[in-house]
Amino acid sequence: MQPLNEQQVIANLRQRDDASDRYYAAWWIGKMRSQHPEAVPLLLDTLSALNDDPVDEDDRGVALNAIRALGLLLNPAAHDPLMQLLGSKDYSVREEAARSLGAMKTKEAIPQLCQLLSGGPAAAGREQVGASTLKEPCEALLEALGNIGVNNPDVVAVITPFSAHPRPLVRAAACRALLQLMKEQRWANELEQLLQHPEPLVRRGVLLDLGASGWTAALPAIEDASVEASLKLVALRGLAEQSDDIKVLDVMDRLL
Amino acid sequence: MTASDLQKAVLALDRATMTSELVKATQTLCGLRNLEAAPTLIKVLGFNNPAVGAVATQGLIALGRDVVPTLLVSLDVGNYGARAWVIRAIATLRDPRGLDLLEHALKADIAPSVRRSATRGLAEMELEGPSFFRDFSRCCEALFKAAADDEWIVRYAAAFGLEQRFCQNSTDTGLRMQAIAHLEQLSSTSEAVKVVQQRAKLALQRLQAE
Structure with missing residues (x-):
């Protein structure tokens, strides 16, 4: 399959005939941090389907992807529409809106x-x-x-x-x-303790939380955690991007 | 007739079912430091059990470069987990006989973690002998491709790799200039992921400080 170009993706998001093309387009725009001038307006347009009663399942899927994409594009035009979605009856819509508002x-x-x-x-x-x-x-x-x-x-x-x-x-x-x-270090201590949890799923989640906290003192705990290297690298990305500390990059190099 | 340690260890592994038993049996097998245990360790990589896979991979790496030919012929292309571990082992051993495999993995593997390991392998592979220049240039070309990968971690590994390849070697100024150009691209705002920019900047600083 040929990779899509931005123009094609924008056209795919605009059309209404193929829901899976729209779904993929909404995801792509966020993933590629598209700066196309129509990207944000088109993503915002998809959200109105969430007010329909009943909500169409395909449209809902496109809208959820759009909410995530808006959280990646960080365009201020999305502040108000996303805040309105916090009042949605749909749990997943509230969840994704909260994540994107946090990112923004x-x-x-x-x-x-x-x-x-x-x-x-x-x-x-x-x-x-x-x-x-x-x-x-x-x-x-x-x-x-x-x-x-x-x-x-x-x-x-x-x-x-x-x-x-x-x-x-x-x-x-x-x-x-x-x-x-x-x-305060005490909250990092709590997280490092949770990083010893017997469930791998919990350890993975906690590892990402430690990375997102930007708390560089947690670097050795992240490096030594019993979690796969791919996920440690994601956690360390969070730490590096917030701290600008070369020590974090050195640990990442060792985990490649 | 008494069974050899190797046969005993292989038997224990066959009987193991729980992860803890599998880990223990795999550790015993690794502890033998016996090249003949390699095919069994490679089989273990296909169990799709990260804890066991990690132990077996360490065991294979501990066998040193003698294990490389076995690794190269026994790659199970259909098993993503096993493939990832084998690429990782070959990358860690830095053996130039793995060049074809790593080059192919970087070009064709759909799993980002496999392309990441392959990139690191191409960065650290110890090249030598009459094919040095040709192999060096193949590694560099592969790293240039990695610098344009869709996944941020592969681009990160490319920034790391270009630094490794050129921190001692300045024989080919043409390739070095291309490497600098790729690193400048990765450190600019055209790169969407900040940590990739950070790593590329660090590589440029280190290369240009020489």
């Missing part, structure tokens, strides 16, 4: 993110009968607050109870956010 560091989203987490582990973090998800996408919401990076007592008070959530990955998301906001 949208400060205006903080009150809504805190609102969704209100009530702590017993409410927002409650297990749902017959579903694998919690009431709210807590990991994405906590990570978003950490990424946006406004350290104030209200935000910290909302996040802290989740550091005792029964699910290890929710605990990790809370510790990561607190480490990003408060820059």
